[in-house]
Amino acid sequence: MELTLQINGVKKKVNVEPDEMLLETLRNLGFFSVRCGCDTTNCGLCTIWVDGETVLSCAYPTFRAVNHEITTLEGVVEEASLLARCLASEGADQCGYCTTGMMMSAIALKRENKQASDDEIRAFLVGNLCRCSGYEAHLRGIRKFMEEA
């Protein structure tokens, strides 16, 4: 199928199989912030935004993204840089493999609810698993990010 996708504000033509998922399409296009973890909709590593909503790209058929705005971490560099500094300052970097997906969720939360409490942060990020189990450091880093202007 030949499709036109809008990724981070830029239109791109792609040729995909009907059952290809956005995770594969985006990585083939060089968006390597989108990572493959469980590949079964459980871990949150592959989190991206479609029309500003967080979704799991491992289970989002590419054909469905036509006429929708896809955003990866490469499309929110400024916010991502600030969040990265907040996470690093709290020792939440660890192995880093879950970080990009977690950042997409944290930035989405800040846009939706800047006053989010710790419980609301935890609830919003419950779908982002960290196998290093660095959740407390993540929480501190994200809280600091939420407090930044």
Add this chain to the structure above:
Amino acid sequence: MLSFRKLLQPKTIDEAVAFMDTYKNAPLLAGGCWLRLGQGTIPTLIDLSLLNLRYVREEGIEFVIGAMATERDVETFPAFKTFHNGILVKSVASILGVQFRNMATMGASVASRYGFSDMIPTLLALKADVVLARMGRMSLQEYMDYRGRDLLVEIRIPKINCAVAMETMRKSASDFPYLTGAIRRDEDGFAIYIGCRPAKATYAELASAILNEKDVAGIDEVAEIVGKELKYSSNSHASKEYRKAMVVGMTRRLIEEVVVAWN
């Protein structure tokens, strides 16, 4: 992964139904959350994403949830925060993560009649109806046993005067539940629904009848009967014996909660 070779994207309900007639074995794709967990190849798939069925709205005496509305749409719909103390929000809020709930659709959760569905017992307790492309409107209770090949268009929830309590039990946050339940109290009395046994949610007829006869005084007896009246089985999430033991306490809590809410 579940693969498919040919994709059909109807733009109207009539077109979708025509495709369903032509391609009698073609599955319908709603949220698509389980594509990665399936195996094999499907020759033809009918995608429902262009049918404009993603909506949640209030229409006079009822709420209407389009089949393609996501669980997150229900969770964030303002009127649901107060409707029966946020019972619908509570029924979807524990399902995996936000990203998943942004994809999983209410229509698929109901149409698939998954035993592990968090919200079906609650919808049954709320006396929800479904609207089907061929059969029109029918109660969700009736739909649970309906086997026709049909397209679920929307779910309608009446604003009836009742109290409803629900609970899902899981071994860890964001996991599948191993037991679900809901109870309604209205002018006609109590009605108890238990799901994830692990079979689909069903009405506990005998237990409900005894509760209606003895009211709260019969709470211990009713809770024990729910554990005996319905069929329970084992799967990877819990054994039959564990479910039968846990449903007793859950039923007791549900009754206590609904009685307080009704009073």
